[in-house]
Amino acid sequence: MKKAVLEQWWSPLSRPIYTYNFHPRPALMNPSCISTLISSVLPPPSTSPKTPPPQTRSKILDPFCGTGTTLLTSILKGHDAYGVDCSPHAVGISMVQTMVTTERERQEIEVYISGHCDDHISSDDVGPDSKTYPTPTFPSKSPHPPHPHDSKLELVFRYVLDYECRVPFETWRRPLSFPSRLRKTGVRLVNRLNELAEKCGRDEETEKKTEPNVEVHLGDARYLDCVFLNGGEEVFFDGLVTSPPYPGVYDYRVDDDEGGGGKSVLGEYVEVIMGRGGGEEGGKDSCHEGEGDGREEMGGEIGSKGGEIGSKKASLEASLEDFTEQWIRDTSMWLEAAFRRLRLGGRAALLVGDNMGIDSFDVIVRAAEIVNGREEAKKGGWRIAVMANAKVVEGDGRRPWGKHKRNFRTEHCTLLEKRVLGGGEG
Known part of the structure; x- marks a missing residue:
């Protein structure tokens, strides 16, 4: 103690x-x-062979x-x-x-929500017109959308926008008005959410037994x-x-x-x-x-x-x-x-x-x-x-x-x- x-x-x-x-x-x-x-x-833990572990x-x-x-x-x-x-x-x-339970995942999330995205946007990602920025896709339209009942995924999404990025939730539904410095973050965040959603839908019974x-x-x-x-x-x-x-x-x-x-x-x-x-x-x-x-x-x-x-x-x-x-x-x-x-x-x-x-x-x-x-x-x-x-x-x-x-x-x-x-x- x-x-x-x-x-x-x-x-x-x-x-x-x-x-x-x-x-x-x-x-x-x-x-x-x-x-x-x-x-x-x-x-x-017991060291006695007679005591069950x-x-x-x-x-x-x-x-x-x-x-x-x-x-x-x-x-x-x-x-x-x-x-x-x-x-x-x-x-x-x-x-x-x-x-977020692994060091790799923690590091990824830290990058996503840092709010300092300018350093992560390369010249290949940015065109002369702001509309050529990578456009965030709302999770429900993605190939592997979060499960409707999985409020945790939706919570991460909303938390990052409303709290860390100071961006109104409705702005995300209008990608072209999304601040350019956050667009790269938006794309990476959506990809991460899709990964989590796909994981949630894969072999749930096995995961429940092991995690x-x-x-x-x-x-x-x-x-x-x-x-x-x-x-x-x-x-x-x-x-x-x-x-x-x-x-x-x-x-x-x-x-x-x-x-x-x-x-x-x-x-x-x-x-x-x-x-x-x-x-x-x-x-x-x-x-x-x-x-x-x-x-x-x-x-x-x-x-x-x-x-x-x-x-x-x-x-x-x-x-x-x-x-x-x-x-x-x-x-x-x-x-x-x-x-x-x-x-x-x-x-x-x-x-x-x-x-x-x-x-x-x-x-x-x-x-x-x-x-x-x-x-x-x-x-x-x-x-x-x-x-x-x-x-x-x-x-x-x-x-x-x-x-x-x-x-x-x-x-x-x-x-x-x-x-x-x-x-x-x-």
């Missing part, structure tokens, strides 16, 4: 940061740290998946990954990221029972790895050109494709019908500057005591939901960074005690297996990963284990 805490700070920033060129902010969790935490929540593929849950770094790290390690987030924008980024499964859900971590009830079949997990947010920081926004809280086009699109836009599948992924998605209850003002709905700073303006109590209540709710979804002996690794002097250990311990004291958990509860932290006072020398503005930084890591006396998964 101490190794994971230190890796969160000191691992190289340049690679592998999976959200490079996918998101305007760097990933908040370091992939090397996540890899260590995943190993800590899963049982180590553990299953090679485990189910990893991140109830606050954000931009999907935990999910991608899990599937790269060969495990099934399941993510939940109440932010449509974050869910969209996670869906895009988890499509890790990944699911990203738009929902509330406090209601995991509803999120993972699919056709009456419950889903249980072998481990949980996450970095839970502070109160008031439960969603993400994309700033508009004026610097205020702008509406995320990607977020709007994800709400539609995941059944929250009033379509035929409306409400399918809602955690609790008739009660909204819980974001209002969990604090924060919509449209706050800084790219988030709500903020830790705004929540702290009331009082540190109120902030801590709200955090404990929120944490106890999702920890209780996670307790029911973990298998017996399953572990949860929680990484919390702080630069405001808040006792994160106390918050998690008190939240776990609340869960253990409730009626349905009297036969068992969370056991605190390991706690580790590191604190750095910033000086003129090397600063922690992320270069935080304050003069100190603390990273808390807690490993919880599910213990039940007398039976059952839940």
Whole structure:
């Protein structure tokens, strides 16, 4: 656990940061740290010949998946990954990221969405008239169009145009008006989408048996029972790895050109494709019908500057005591939901960074005690297996990963284990 805490700070920033060129902010969790935490929540391989080898593929849950770094790290390690987030924008980024699982594919996507296409357009591609630029072809007209039901492919397409390239989606339907510097990118992107679409349609049953499964859900971590009830079949997990947010920081926004809280086009699109836009599948992924998605209850003002709905700073303006109590209540709710979804002996690794002097250990311990004291958990509860932290006072020398503005930084890591006396998964 101490190794994971230190890796969160000191691992190289340049690679592998999976959200490079996918998101305007760097990933908040370091992939090397996540890899260590995943190993800590899963049982180590047995060296005894009498003990059967553990299953090679485990189910990893991140109830606050954000931009999907935990999910991608899990599937790269060969495990099934399941993510939940109440932010449509974050869910969209996670869906895009988890499509790209090899270094070659990541490099290709980075080139496609870099937005610096002038260097990639040769004289053979460019004629005296702008109309001689390679004309992008809308995927539905291509030889191998994306499957209509495959919203991931459509999401990548829309994300690149609306978010990275700042090009309205409708512009793509009128190729001749597409900005010339992006036309080469458009052609390469369509070719890539066609490859992905063709792959999705080839021997799906074989791929399902050999490739890790990944699911990203738009929902509330406090209601995991509803999120993972699919056709009456419950889903249980072998481990949980996450970095839970502070109160008031439960969603993400994309700033508009004026610097205020702008509406995320990607977020709007994800709400539609995941059944929250009033379509035929409306409400399918809602955690609790008739009660909204819980974001209002969990604090924060919509449209706050800084790219988030709500903020830790705004929540702290009331009082540190109120902030801590709200955090404990929120944490106890999702920890209780996670307790029911973990298998017996399953572990949860929680990484919390702080630069405001808040006792994160106390918050998690008190939240776990609340869960253990409730009626349905009297036969068992969370056991605190390991706690580790590191604190750095910033000086003129090397600063922690992320270069935080304050003069100190603390990273808390807690490993919880599910213990039940007398039976059952839940």
